[in-house]
Amino acid sequence: MKQAEIKELSLADLQEKLGVLNKNYNDLKMAHTITPLENPLQLRSLRRTVARIATELTKRELQ
Secondary structure (H helix, E strand, C coil), rough: CCCHHHCCCCEEEHHHHHHHHHHHHHHHHHHHHHCCCCCCCHHHHHHHHHHHHHHHHHHHHHH
16 A cells, blocks of 8 residues: 555544554464465565554644
């Protein structure tokens, strides 16, 4: 998810998406621990998307 797409979302959408993506990331991480993923770069991409959304939420709270 690009930063421009994240900026367009509302606060409620960001919080909902953050919860969903965190759950997906934890599920993928657990699956990767048990059996290696076909594409382990998915973890990096998902982790960075979670960080982008969390950063945008923090930025909006400080405004």
